[in-house]
Amino acid sequence: MAKRIRTIGVLTSGGDAPGMNAAIRSVVRTALGKGLRVRGIRRGYQGLMEEEIIDLSARDVSDTIQRGGTILQTARCKEMRTEEGQQKAAAICKKYGIEGLVVIGGDGSFAGAQKLANLGINTIGIPGTIDLDIDCTEYTIGFDTAVNTAMEAIDKVRDTSTSHQRCSIVEVMGRDAGYLALWCGIANGAEEILLPEEHNYDESEIIKRIIENRDRGKKHYIIINAEGVGDSINMAKRIEEATGMETRATILGHMQRGGSPTAKDRVYASIMGAKAVELLCEGKTNRVVGYKHGEYIDVDIDEALNMEKKLPEYQLEIAKKLAI
Numbered sequence: 001m002a003k004r005i006r007t008i009g010v011l012t013s014g015g016d017a018p019g020m021n022a023a024i025r026s027v028v029r030t031a032l033g034k035g036l037r038v039r040g041i042r043r044g045y046q047g048l049m050e051e052e053i054i055d056l057s058a059r060d061v062s063d064t065i066q067r068g069g070t071i072l073q074t075a076r077c078k079e080m081r082t083e084e085g086q087q088k089a090a091a092i093c094k095k096y097g098i099e100g101l102v103v104i105g106g107d108g109s110f111a112g113a114q115k116l117a118n119l120g121i122n123t124i125g126i127p128g129t130i131d132l133d134i135d136c137t138e139y140t141i142g143f144d145t146a147v148n149t150a151m152e153a154i155d156k157v158r159d160t161s162t163s164h165q166r167c168s169i170v171e172v173m174g175r176d177a178g179y180l181a182l183w184c185g186i187a188n189g190a191e192e193i194l195l196p197e198e199h200n201y202d203e204s205e206i207i208k209r210i211i212e213n214r215d216r217g218k219k220h221y222i223i224i225n226a227e228g229v230g231d232s233i234n235m236a237k238r239i240e241e242a243t244g245m246e247t248r249a250t251i252l253g254h255m256q257r258g259g260s261p262t263a264k265d266r267v268y269a270s271i272m273g274a275k276a277v278e279l280l281c282e283g284k285t286n287r288v289v290g291y292k293h294g295e296y297i298d299v300d301i302d303e304a305l306n307m308e309k310k311l312p313e314y315q316l317e318i319a320k321k322l323a324i
């Protein structure tokens with residue numbers, strides 16, 4: 001029988017994502033409800049290395065469900081990528097009696113959790129990233145808020161773009177993942193979507209399509225460009241020069257990661273947080289919580305990290321068909 005866990009830790013790691021606070025709140029309150037002690041680790045693995053560890057009570061997470069960012073703060077920690085760093089992190093967990101650890105973050109954060117699991121700390125990952133780039137789950141906390149934030153901003157760019165009959169390039173986040181760009185492309189009715197997964201665009205073809213569209217009477221041309229493709233400012237100059245159509249670039253940047261989480265992010269985060277604690281109480285380790293086919297599931301971290309998330313072909317096809 002698995003040893004009964006008495007103390008758990010929780011941290012947020014990698015880029016922050018709206019809804020992380022709802023997940024922390026759920027982890028804390030579910031664990032306290034089961035009679036566990038909860039340690040909050042500040043600033044992700046960096047804070048763990050520096051022993052920034054505090055006790056969390058039910059009141060410490062009051063009034064947080066509606067707040068963006070993460071009350072525990074987050075970091076990208078180079079030391080955690082080294083074997084010595086991982087051993088130090090596991091030793092600190094043991095020093096503070098942390099027998100189970102909930103890691104809220106993206107794929108990189110799960111790689112860190114996997115290393116800690118191999119060193120004897122029971123770990124469970126909760127997918128918290130605006131990138132939606134984790135294959136074992138259809139949903140990652142923060143995506144819904146980020147896509148709605150970007151969509152609203154792009155609607156505003158569209159108003160001015162149409163008024164001036166301009167071409168607008170709007171750069172959205174996603175260094176390696178194009179989900180945010182693809183969803184904005186469909187939700188905002190963009191003429192063009194540039195994705196990091198298909199990084200071989202023929203700019204002369206785009207220019208040809210802009211000219212054809214203008215001749216067909218379209219009043220604007222919206223290009224959603226993912227951060228991983230980038231170069232939006234120079235692209236705008238090249239397009240303006242080649243088409244004679246005034247072109248402006250807008251880089252939305254980190255505003256996409258902030259803001260109050262949507263209902264969807266709050267609810268998924270609350271359920272995933274509770275499930276993570278239940279898994280730890282069942283003695284499970286090296287698992288990631290996910291959502292697939294209408295159910296909350298858990299998947300082995302090794303398996304989760306080996307899966308490659310591809311963009312859905314059908315969605316790509318529809319986005320292209322609707323851009324006429």
Ligand SMILES: Nc1ncnc2c1ncn2[C@@H]1O[C@H](COP(=O)(O)OP(=O)(O)OP(=O)(O)O)[C@@H](O)[C@H]1O
Binds near residue numbers: 076079112128130
């Ligand atoms: N291979 C690895 N081994 C150990 N730790 C890792 C590894 N990869 C990443 N990490 C740790 O996880 C942290 C977060 O990873 P990363 O910066 O890739 O963000 P993420 O969790 O994928 O989130 P997002 O992509 O949404 O910003 C890293 O700073 C590092 O501390």
Ligand SMILES: O=P(O)(O)OC[C@H]1O[C@](O)(CO)[C@@H](O)[C@@H]1O
Binds near residue numbers: 016129131174227257
């Ligand atoms: O905030 P940073 O460290 O510049 O990271 C930016 C990256 O983080 C993400 O926002 C995911 O958290 C990516 O979409 C983006 O490429």
Ligand SMILES: [Mg+2]
Binds near residue numbers: 106107108129131133
């Ligand atoms: Mg990532």
